[in-house]
Amino acid sequence: MRVLQTSYNQRLKSLGLDAISKRSEILPSRDIAALVYLWNPYTIVACVGLSTSPIENMAVILSLYGACTCKAPLAAFGWVMATHLSLYPVILVIPVILILGYGPETPPRKLLRLRKYGKIEDAPSSDHSRQPREAKKQQDQAYNFSWRPVVKFIVWSMIWLVYVIVLCGLSVRQYGGLEEMFKRTYGFILTVPDLSPNIGVLWYFFAEVFDFFRNFFLIVFHMNILFMIFPLAIRLNHRPCFLAFAYIAISSMLKSYPSVGDSALYLGLLGLFVNELADMQFSFFLFCAYVGVSLLSPVMHNLWIWRGTGNANFYFATAMAYACLQIVLVVESVSAMLNHDRKLTKLLNAKYQDGKS
DSSP states (O other), rough: OHHHHHHHHHHHHTTTTTHHHHHHHTSSSHHHHHHHHHHHHHHHHHHHHOSHHHHHHHHHHHHHHHHTOOOHHHHHHHHHHHHHHHHHHGGGHHHHHHHHHHHOOOOOHHHHHHHHHHHEEEEEGGGTHHHHHHHHHHHHHHHOOOHHHHHHHHHHHHHHHHHHHHOOOOOOOOGTTHHHHHHHHHEEEEEEOOOOOOOOHHHHHHHHHHHHHHHHHHHHHHHHHHHTHHHHHHHHHTTTHHHHHHHHHHHHHHSSSOOHHHHHHHHHHHHHGTTTTTTTTTTTHHHHHHHHHHHHHHHHIIIIIOOOOOOOOHHHHHHHHHHHHHHHHHHHHHHHHHHHOOOHHHHHHHHHHHHHO
16 A cells, blocks of 8 residues: 555655665565455465455555555445454454544654654754654654544445345245344354364364354453454554554454455465565465465365365365465564664664764
8 A cells, every 4th residue: 555655655755764764665565465365375275266355455555555544434344344244354443443533554652752852852952842752743643643534434324234134134034034144144153063174173163163162262262362352462562553564463363264355365465564574584484384384285175175095184274374374464564664663763762873973
């Protein structure tokens, strides 16, 4: 998204880090993200397989795009439709609200404090009264949460939600009504009745677990997603777009019936942060592992289901490896983003010390 890259460059320039801003313009993140998503084999496979995941991905992107451009009706429409189609995007309401309230990119409070005090002490005596006011004004603008677009988003979300419920009610009136629809859609996602093999791990686990403990582990698996929402939101509240990427990756890893289209979405979003994640560890390992799992998974599925020369453990091993890869990707990307913020803090500290000397 051009808005995200522009906001990132303005953020660096506001902190006085023009050199990093110029280097970030060499790698246009929006073009890289588009290429990663459109030429991703997962995207092509999802389209060839006539999956509905590209439609769900489009709704998620519409929501994020509407939030980044401060178009509350579009953001609300995308969020409602994505939630209606897949349920799990409901957690994206937090990053969408943060984007609408703070903007796509907001400098951490510590960085603004460093810049403020550095500018005050380095300023000439004639500008001593003007510099604090400008720094304070900039800090207030950066952290002044705008409630107006958030309220518009909530109102439009309610409007779109009513439209969707009314249209669904009219469509399924002769098939049992909304109650039956919710039972066969959201209830199907939450109760996991179909244990057909997929690239997730829940099908194998619930095929082996005793029925007496089934409801308990259903709660545990679904609560795992909720447990990660607020800690990440607190730590990454100044990077709501990256927070949305983390939420999508986690839900793709822990959802009941994942597909490769879900991975295509968060891998495409990962390209938006190519400048911040330039120092991410295990990048080559993750790339090779994704390629290996993508090649082995259909082979193991064919050996087990069609040829009968393998067993469930063959295919489940690739599913476990795929889940572990996603865990490593999320952990390393979040760590790299936090290290990038620490790097900016060190650069500002060094600049402040040079100014004093």
